Amino acid sequence: MSDLNELSRALFRMRSDTDPDNEFPINPVGEKEWSVLQSPERYRRVFKFQNPKDVIYFMNELYKYQFEINHHCSIKVENLNVTVEAYTHDFNGITAQDKKIKQMSDDLYDDVDYFIEDKIEDE
Numbered sequence: 001m002s003d004l005n006e007l008s009r010a011l012f013r014m015r016s017d018t019d020p021d022n023e024f025p026i027n028p029v030g031e032k033e034w035s036v037l038q039s040p041e042r043y044r045r046v047f048k049f050q051n052p053k054d055v056i057y058f059m060n061e062l063y064k065y066q067f068e069i070n071h072h073c074s075i076k077v078e079n080l081n082v083t084v085e086a087y088t089h090d091f092n093g094i095t096a097q098d099k100k101i102k103q104m105s106d107d108l109y110d111d112v113d114y115f116i117e118d119k120i121e122d123e
Contacts, residue, residue, distance in 0.1 A: 034102055041094050042087030043102050047109050049080045054112045058082060065104045071097040 034045045049055045059075065059082065066072045073086040084105050086098040 036094070037085075040087055040092045042085050043094060043098055044083065044085045045102075045105065047082045047084065047105070049082070049112065052080070055080060055082060058108050058112055061108050062101075062105060066101070069097060069100055071101065073098070073101045 034043045036042070037044050047058065049058065055077065059077070062073075062075065062084070071088070073084055076083040076085075084101070086101040087093060088095040088098060
């Protein structure tokens with residue numbers, strides 16, 4: 001359990017609503033689609049969750065997947081919102097590896113959505 005607690009602390013690195021370095025442009029929360037940002041070209045999406053357990057599940061699975069494919073994205077957690085940005089630093093743009101991160105993020109988010117719907121039906 002201590003490994004999960006350490007991971008949780010690392011994942012819940014909180015930031016203020018404004019980013020002084022302007023690394024993460026402020027956009028509407030819970031975007032339904034991915035945006036393609038420039039300088040460098042990269043994918044970005046904000047995933048909105050209903051509780052911390054869902055955030056931890058999403059982050060943990062995405063974190064493990066990054067190591068499986070040996071490609072890492074930028075992940076920012078603000079309360080129950082997770083912003084994911086993906087691009088290939090060596091190429092300074094989007095590659096097939098970033099598309100894999102994008103797809104896995106969407107799949108994980110759909111899993112969380114399914115779990116929520118399943119819980120509601122059981123009640």
